[in-house]
Amino acid sequence: MNRPHAPAAAPADRLLVRYRIETHAALIEARANALALEQSVEMPAEAITDTAIRATVPGRVERIAPLPSEPGGPGAFEVDISLAAATIGGDPGQLLNMLFGNCSLQTDVRLIDARLPASLLAALPGPAFGIDGLRAACGAGKRPLSCTALKPQGMAPAALAELAGRFARAGIDVIKDDHGIAQQTVAPFEARVPAVQRAIDEANRATGGRTIYAPNLAGGPGRLTAQLRVARDTGVGALLACPMVLGVPVFAELLRAQAGVPLIAHPALAGTAIAPPLLLGRLFRAFGADATIFPNHGGRFGYSRTSCEAIAAAAREPLGDLRPAMPVPAGGMRVDRVDEMLALFGLDTMLLIGGNLLEAGDDLEARAAAFATRVREAGDGGRIAS
Amino acid sequence: MNRPHAPAAAPADRLLVRYRIETHAALIEARANALALEQSVEMPAEAITDTAIRATVPGRVERIAPLPSEPGGPGAFEVDISLAAATIGGDPGQLLNMLFGNCSLQTDVRLIDARLPASLLAALPGPAFGIDGLRAACGAGKRPLSCTALKPQGMAPAALAELAGRFARAGIDVIKDDHGIAQQTVAPFEARVPAVQRAIDEANRATGGRTIYAPNLAGGPGRLTAQLRVARDTGVGALLACPMVLGVPVFAELLRAQAGVPLIAHPALAGTAIAPPLLLGRLFRAFGADATIFPNHGGRFGYSRTSCEAIAAAAREPLGDLRPAMPVPAGGMRVDRVDEMLALFGLDTMLLIGGNLLEAGDDLEARAAAFATRVREAGDGGRIAS
Numbered sequence: 001m002n003r004p005h006a007p008a009a010a011p012a013d014r015l016l017v018r019y020r021i022e023t024h025a026a027l028i029e030a031r032a033n034a035l036a037l038e039q040s041v042e043m044p045a046e047a048i049t050d051t052a053i054r055a056t057v058p059g060r061v062e063r064i065a066p067l068p069s070e071p072g073g074p075g076a077f078e079v080d081i082s083l084a085a086a087t088i089g090g091d092p093g094q095l096l097n098m099l100f101g102n103c104s105l106q107t108d109v110r111l112i113d114a115r116l117p118a119s120l121l122a123a124l125p126g127p128a129f130g131i132d133g134l135r136a137a138c139g140a141g142k143r144p145l146s147c148t149a150l151k152p153q154g155m156a157p158a159a160l161a162e163l164a165g166r167f168a169r170a171g172i173d174v175i176k177d178d179h180g181i182a183q184q185t186v187a188p189f190e191a192r193v194p195a196v197q198r199a200i201d202e203a204n205r206a207t208g209g210r211t212i213y214a215p216n217l218a219g220g221p222g223r224l225t226a227q228l229r230v231a232r233d234t235g236v237g238a239l240l241a242c243p244m245v246l247g248v249p250v251f252a253e254l255l256r257a258q259a260g261v262p263l264i265a266h267p268a269l270a271g272t273a274i275a276p277p278l279l280l281g282r283l284f285r286a287f288g289a290d291a292t293i294f295p296n297h298g299g300r301f302g303y304s305r306t307s308c309e310a311i312a313a314a315a316r317e318p319l320g321d322l323r324p325a326m327p328v329p330a331g332g333m334r335v336d337r338v339d340e341m342l343a344l345f346g347l348d349t350m351l352l353i354g355g356n357l358l359e360a361g362d363d364l365e366a367r368a369a370a371f372a373t374r375v376r377e378a379g380d381g382g383r384i385a386s
Numbered sequence: 387m388n389r390p391h392a393p394a395a396a397p398a399d400r401l402l403v404r405y406r407i408e409t410h411a412a413l414i415e416a417r418a419n420a421l422a423l424e425q426s427v428e429m430p431a432e433a434i435t436d437t438a439i440r441a442t443v444p445g446r447v448e449r450i451a452p453l454p455s456e457p458g459g460p461g462a463f464e465v466d467i468s469l470a471a472a473t474i475g476g477d478p479g480q481l482l483n484m485l486f487g488n489c490s491l492q493t494d495v496r497l498i499d500a501r502l503p504a505s506l507l508a509a510l511p512g513p514a515f516g517i518d519g520l521r522a523a524c525g526a527g528k529r530p531l532s533c534t535a536l537k538p539q540g541m542a543p544a545a546l547a548e549l550a551g552r553f554a555r556a557g558i559d560v561i562k563d564d565h566g567i568a569q570q571t572v573a574p575f576e577a578r579v580p581a582v583q584r585a586i587d588e589a590n591r592a593t594g595g596r597t598i599y600a601p602n603l604a605g606g607p608g609r610l611t612a613q614l615r616v617a618r619d620t621g622v623g624a625l626l627a628c629p630m631v632l633g634v635p636v637f638a639e640l641l642r643a644q645a646g647v648p649l650i651a652h653p654a655l656a657g658t659a660i661a662p663p664l665l666l667g668r669l670f671r672a673f674g675a676d677a678t679i680f681p682n683h684g685g686r687f688g689y690s691r692t693s694c695e696a697i698a699a700a701a702r703e704p705l706g707d708l709r710p711a712m713p714v715p716a717g718g719m720r721v722d723r724v725d726e727m728l729a730l731f732g733l734d735t736m737l738l739i740g741g742n743l744l745e746a747g748d749d750l751e752a753r754a755a756a757f758a759t760r761v762r763e764a765g766d767g768g769r770i771a772s
Contacts, residue, residue, distance in 0.1 A: 038686065041538030042564055043741040048538055050545065057540035087539050087570060091605050093631040094568040101565065101631065101654030105687050152427030152434055153473050154443035159436065179487065180428055182480040184473060219477050220639025221607035245479045245487065247633015253606025268487030271657050300424065301491050355429040 014060075014082040015120065017099055018113040020067065024074045032061045032079045035109060038102050040083055059083050078112070090123030092287045093249040100274055111274045116286070121320030124286040125252055129262040130323030131316070131348050134290050137237045137262055138173040139210030143379020144347055146171075146372045147328060149354035150196070151178035157192040161199035167357075168203030168211040170368035171376070174350065175200065175213050176240045179266040182218035189215065189227045197234045212237025214264050217246070221254060228258050238262045238290075244269040248287050256288030264328065265289035276307055281314025284325070291326035291350055296341065299332030305344070312345050326350050335371045342378045351375055400446075400468040401506065403485055404499040406453065410460045418447045418465045421495060424488050426469055445469050464498070476509030478673045479635040486660055497660045502672070507706030510672040511638055515648040516709030517702070517734050520676050523623045523648055524559040525596030529765020530733055532557075532758045533714060535740035536582070537564035543578040547585035553743075554589030554597040556754035557762070560736065561586065561599050562626045565652040568604035575601065575613045583620045598623025600650050603632070607640060614644050624648045624676075630655040634673050642674030650714065651675035662693055667700025670711070677712035677736055682727065685718030691730070698731050712736050721757045728764045737761055 017039075023031045036059030037045060048054040063080040070076075088095050100111045116124075129137070138145060148167050150160050160181075167175050175196075183189060193215045200213050213236045217227050224246070231239060239259050243251040245268055255263055265284040270276070276294060284292045294311050295301030303311075312327035329341055330352035341351055353371055360367040403425075409417045422445030423431060434440040449466040456462075474481050486497045502510075515523070524531060534553050536546050546567075553561050561582075569575060579601045586599050599622045603613050610632070617625060625645050629637040631654055641649055651670040656662070666680045680697050681687030689697075698713035715727055716738035727737055739757055746753035 034686070040566065041540070042535075042566055043537050043744055047741060047745045047747070049747075050541065053538060053540040057538060084540070086572065087566065087568075089568055089570040091569055091609075093606075093628075094570075094604055097566065097568070097604075097628065097631050097654050101628065104655050104657045105653060105681055105689075107658050107688055149428075151429050152439060152443060154427070154439040154470075155436065178428055180426065180473065180483065182473075182475055182483070183477055184475040184480075186472065218480055218483075218635075220479075220633075220635035222639055223477075223635075242479075242483065242487065245483050245633070245635075247606075247631070247636050249604075249606035249609075249631075250633050250636055253608055267491060268483050269490050271490045271659055272493050273657055273659075295491055300420070302493055303491075355433060358429055359433045361433070361435075 012117050013085045013119065015085060015088075015117060016062065016115040017081050017083055017111070019079045019081065020110045020112050021077050021079050022069070022074055022108045023077070025066070028064055028075070028077045028079075031108070032064055032077070032081070035059070035079065035103055036061050036081045039081065039098060040087065042102065057084050057087065085117050085120050088120055090120065091249060092124065092252040093247065095120070096248060096283075104273060111278065113275060113278050118320055121286065121322065124322070125256045125288045126286055126320070126322030127288060127290040127325050128256060128259070129290045131326045133323070134238070134262045134326050134350070137212055140173060141379065142347060144342055144375050145173040145326070145350040146375040147174040147176060147350050147352040148172050148357055148368065149176050149178045149352070150181065151354060151358070153178055153180040153184065154186060157187050157195040160187060160192050161195040164196045164213065165199035165203050166365050167368050168200045168209065169207055170365050171207065171209050171372035172211055172368055173372070174238060175211060176264060177214065177216035178354070179216055179240065179242055179268055181216050183223060190230045193230055193236065194234045197236055214238035214240045216240040217255065221250060224250065224254060225258070232260060236261060238264055240264045240266055242266045242268040243284055243287060243289070252287040262290035263288055264291040264293065266293050267295070276303060277310035277314040281311040282319065285315050286319065286322060289325050291328050293328040293330050293352060295331030296329035296333055301331050309344065312349070316348055324348070328352050330354070335367055335374070338371065338374045342375070347379055398503050398505065399471045401471060401474075401503060402448065402501040403467050403469055403497070405465045405467065406496045406498050407463050407465050408455070408460055408494045409463070411452070414450055414461070414463045414465075418450055418463070418467070421445070421465065421489060422447050422467045425467065425484060426473065428488065443470050443473065471503050471506050474506055476506065477635060478510065478638040479633065481506070482634060490659060497664065499661060499664050504706055507672065507708065510708070511642045511674045512672055512706070512708030513674060513676040513711050514642060514645070515676045517712045519709070520624070520648045520712050520736070523598055526559060527765065528733060530728055530761050531559040531712070531736035532761040533560040533562060533736050533738040534558050534743055534754065535562050535564045535738070536567065537740060537744070539564055539566040539570065540572060543573050543581040546573060546578050547581040550582045550599065551585035551589050552751050553754055554586045554595065555593055556751050557593065557595050557758035558597055558754055559758070560624060561597060562650060563600065563602035564740070565602055565626065565628055565654055567602050569609060576616045579616055579622060580620045583622055600624035600626045602626045603641065607636060610636065610640060611644070618646060622647060624650055626650045626652055628652045628654040629670055629673060629675070638673040648676035649674055650677040650679065652679050653681070662689060663696035663700040667697040668705065671701050671705065672708060675711050677714050679714040679716050679738060681717030682715035682719055687717050695730065698735070702734055710734070714738050716740070721753055721760070724757065724760045728761070733765055
């Protein structure tokens, strides 16, 4: 991640937000000022008649610095803008709105980073369980965790349960629904969740293991509330949700408060215009994610290795009083990359491998067991630096 | 909008989705197939053991056609992919997830269009009031509507009320909160909404007018429910909300069901990777928006005139049994553009002008009245073709 290099210290009551703007050098100052107004008062500053408002509420350009630009391109600039914390009111949705609401519609600007003042961090929920809580849910010590996904969508509850049982017998720590499994007729939440949990319980009894299930929450508040009830009654060990699909206010307010188990965030619909370390790392964590899934480099997505390291850092680094969240590299990962991934991400990591286990066909259980064992032993055996 | 040119008719149980992919000609077939899997089963097709699932659930590439590409660029292709309607389950969030969830994280693909089968359209709520209902709320006949915004954020309820009173006396049809006015300490919903509504009621009594107020809903389901109660008790005439900030499932389930008055959708956080006619026009309407705000061409945003016309068309054209939604061009519009905008968008339009009225300073009421009158007379006088 492009980290802020300690620009002029932001006052305690303001956010310091970094954007990347593409434009010509002759235009950047006007463009930066326009962005500062767009993301705050949304009107010409000179038309604000209240002098107290004009002094504090509009966004303020704090710094403009040229960036390396593409040959033949117009030019690119790093622009730091401060925003009044009072305009957020502690609401995660309003935070995203202030950071990137209107300017998300403009093609020349990306959101790179945001430093949140202590007052705002204190108003955001953060993880209820964090890295240690997720480990505790799996009965794991200070070691990495293994995770896989039930798929494809379209499977009936009995088939999902059968697959979950095989993964659990193999010793996978966390079995999540594919995020494409929602409230579909073939396997509604209230049917599939108890079926899958039973299969996992049975496997755990047989193996003495502590595999947990993280079903995917989907729908509006009414449906989510019903699903949360089923999840509680069933005794699932974790829950999966897509904050950008459900809405971050729902994630932070409803799910964070009522889940009762660790929440795993999925990046669907997160887009490319907000830097992933900020959105998937820092913000999802601040909104209450105990673990955050992101596409690792070298898979089906174009994230760089540097960006992936920055996501993991943002999920775990000190951030107000908020617990650290577990980074979950994923997206086309393979069992033969486990050692390399653990070397990169360290012990405080959950590795998610889906399709590569399913591809093993009849050898699925063996490959899943190899995955789970390798991950477990990485922590026990101290093969990697933490 | 790049409209589908009647490709091979999609079966009734599938969505037909159009993407734009940037890649080299030698790679496009593999890339299109990978996208079809990414947006459905999210695993290699050959690893799906259930033959019934393999036959129907994975996305299917229906058509690939080259597009004009930029000189020196890799190449661009229009790719039509069909998705199984059964994977949606009638949930707006899951619809966005299937259309663009994972691939939103990839930089080479944009979502251009989507045809929804009748079964899915029937499961989506659509506008409760539509264009005629919004007009009725303002006591207007078949004419365009005028709309303005209370801003800047940071104003206290008394100041917001005073401003609203001036706009109402000028005869503006709809006065909305700026979408940056959320649940802030300086003007919480329960304080500002009754104050503003009282000022508008008073102005209406004085003028005999029918100005309505659309306060901005913000927060998670708990806060929204409380705000909806205040809105009902206060008797506001409409409500404003940002579907992408609140989450489209919340918009479609909670707000659509409980608003009781027309819902105006704001495009904040909608990004640039989904074609605006699809997202702001067709989908927001299908999710329950009675009116949809979008940045008009020639303002502060880069939307083309063609794209704006396509947004308006998508909001109004036949779509299952759903009512048409009111297009609301905005984003740096000026009173001197009213005639031109009405000529472009016709009678079934609400024009939103904010900053340009506030800039008038002491002449605010006069300029607002000129705006309101011009819009009202355009319908009455039949100066424009509908």
